Amino acid sequence: MQTLIELGKQAKEVSLQLALLDTTTKNHLLEQMANDLEAQTDAILVANQKDLDRAPEFGISETMLDRLRLTKERVFEMAQGVRQVASLPDPIGEVDKMWKNQDGLMIGQQRVPLGVIGIIYESRPNVTTDAATLCFKTGNAVILRGGKEASHSNQKLVAILQNTLAANGYSPHAIQLITDPSYEVANEFMRLNEYLDVLIPRGGAGLIQRxxxxxxxxxxxxxxxxxxxxxxxxxxxxxxxxxxxNAKVQRPSVCNAVETLVVHERIAPNFLPAIEKLLTEQKIALRGDEQALKYLTTATLATQEDWETEYLDLILAIKVVSSIEEAIQHINHYNTSHSDAIVTNNYFHSQKFLNEVDSAAVYVNASTRFTDGFVFGFGAEIGISTQKLHARGPMGLNELTSTKYIVYGNGQVRK
Structure with missing residues (x-):
């Protein structure tokens, strides 16, 4: 098993080569990666089944198993995601703007790779291919550290991508995987400053906070x-x-599923009994405030913790409000700045919601489930950033680049 220092050195060395790869070469290799993933579908599913068989050891809930499980259709979607990344414009080398200053210098701002990206994540094997191929397209070397619950799946996926590179005469060190699942190695990875240029966590609240x-x-x-x-x-x-x-039931274990339903008191008498019927048929447990409980027959009283919780499970909290202002205040207080939606036929209310809700993605009359790099047209995503520096929302190709200034002169010296 290689040490983190060895992985870091290899990534740093290959990152200098990746930065110089032309777009045609990168796209050809990405297309081949997609083909190889499809060709190895059966082997991927065998590896994934080993992870599914071990899931009870890690106490993974039935809902969370959905994040771990691969099918032929999901492997095909992963390959299609790689192809879409190949089809997207390559930002590397683009000059965003250029101007002449008072000294006659031509100054431009050019897109460049970040360098070596570390990604630490949980459960979902598709993150492995999404992250690896987005980093590759942008000329970045990547070191991946997935969760132990998906170790067999991740190792098989990375091996396929590395074999594609090696078979075409390129270094497999462009895409590397940490196979040691220990916290000690994870903590060392988080401090690999000499080799990592940036670290991106993707997972639950505990991982991200750590x-x-x-x-x-x-x-x-x-x-x-x-x-x-x-x-x-x-x-x-x-x-x-x-x-x-849709926002609650279609895939409750993912980060863009809804966790709290906020309902205006005027529509609550008609809406809440109707939505309760639909949700309880899907075994969704409801937690409501005192006002909501007047219209619900199966809900239990919500606690303070319910408003603060990302369930990722078959649970929904419900709050009744008397105005849009109260709704926005509640949402901004408890949300994690990820995705929030309003359903309304009032244009002014929709604009107020868009302007005042502080989230990476804000929707009018659409499900929060659309917050996804593939859906947004990015091919795939590294994750959904909820911070405001460098990147916000689904992170695609542009968010994996930095810029440098290129300056053309004809003999100027500063006086």
């Missing part, structure tokens, strides 16, 4: 998703039911 407090490497924070849907007094009832159901 990285924020332990890392000495610069961190781009991808946040947890304590997301809200607000049903306005002037919402279309059927649209409100459809959006709420």
């Amino acid at each position: 990285v924020k407090t332990s890392a000495t490497v610069p961190v781009i924070e991808t946040g947890t998703g304590n997301n809200h849907v607000y049903i306005d007094a002037e919402a279309d009832l059927q649209m409100a039911l459809d959006i709420t159901f």
